[in-house]
Amino acid sequence: MERKTKNIQGYNVDILTFQEAVTYTMLKLSKQEGMHIITLNPEIIELANKKSEYADIIKKADLVVADGTGIKLALRLKGVKQERIAGIDLAKELMKVSSKMHYTVALVGAKENVVQSAKRKLKIDIPKVRICYTHNGYFSIPKSEEIVEELEEAEPDIVLVALGAPKQDIFIDKCRKKLPHSVFIGVGGSFDVWAGEVKRAPKLIRAIGCEWIYRTIKQPKRMKRIYKTLPTFLFKAIIDSVKDRPQKN
Numbered sequence: 001m002e003r004k005t006k007n008i009q010g011y012n013v014d015i016l017t018f019q020e021a022v023t024y025t026m027l028k029l030s031k032q033e034g035m036h037i038i039t040l041n042p043e044i045i046e047l048a049n050k051k052s053e054y055a056d057i058i059k060k061a062d063l064v065v066a067d068g069t070g071i072k073l074a075l076r077l078k079g080v081k082q083e084r085i086a087g088i089d090l091a092k093e094l095m096k097v098s099s100k101m102h103y104t105v106a107l108v109g110a111k112e113n114v115v116q117s118a119k120r121k122l123k124i125d126i127p128k129v130r131i132c133y134t135h136n137g138y139f140s141i142p143k144s145e146e147i148v149e150e151l152e153e154a155e156p157d158i159v160l161v162a163l164g165a166p167k168q169d170i171f172i173d174k175c176r177k178k179l180p181h182s183v184f185i186g187v188g189g190s191f192d193v194w195a196g197e198v199k200r201a202p203k204l205i206r207a208i209g210c211e212w213i214y215r216t217i218k219q220p221k222r223m224k225r226i227y228k229t230l231p232t233f234l235f236k237a238i239i240d241s242v243k244d245r246p247q248k249n
């Protein structure tokens, strides 16, 4: 399957449906090719613009999905209709589909009680899921080396990393050299949702692209991140779309 991408402010975003993202990943899993899936949002782009190490990681990722309504909007301004692919939904669907084929999953991130509770709840939701490894997300750099070794031993097919951006993708990048056959995906606050600590926006709010507003109201500390990144991102998106327009002679 060829990747079809569109460039948004220097970063290639995959143009595909949710189902295609699942199929593409399952294909990679079956071939043991390993992947790093980035769930892109405007905040990640702004972080990457300030940290070249992060920008490089995004540029070499195997799949960059349009999480975040801002990315969907920036693509729309460039004439591309792309559905939002939320990391939390993609990760859950991958667990559902892969559980039927006995693939194994590792969970790394969030507080210890949260990751344990997420594991329990996932097992109820997806009875066949095989969670072979868990670790909380509060560890030092030396400890991270140990976690990579433990992951190497556990040999998970899928690794969900919930450390928030950019930590999760930097950690994934480090792991990939040792676990080249695993599929990694950074899933932000997903474990908190699966554990029942944080509620997701109702479906209708998600459908109209306003989950981020809901999350900001529920967790006001997010406000700082949003107002620091969103206006710059939108401004650049408009400039970018004007530059991208075909010239009339």
Ligand code: UDP
Pocket (backbone or CB within 6 Å): 109, 110, 111, 136, 137, 138, 139, 162, 163, 164, 165, 167, 187, 188, 189, 190, 191, 192
């Ligand atoms: N987290 C972690 N280690 C850290 C910092 C954060 O495990 O050093 C976890 C935190 O407990 C939460 C997740 O990372 O579960 C970050 O969630 P956030 O809502 O910030 O991510 P988003 O969904 O916005 O990407």
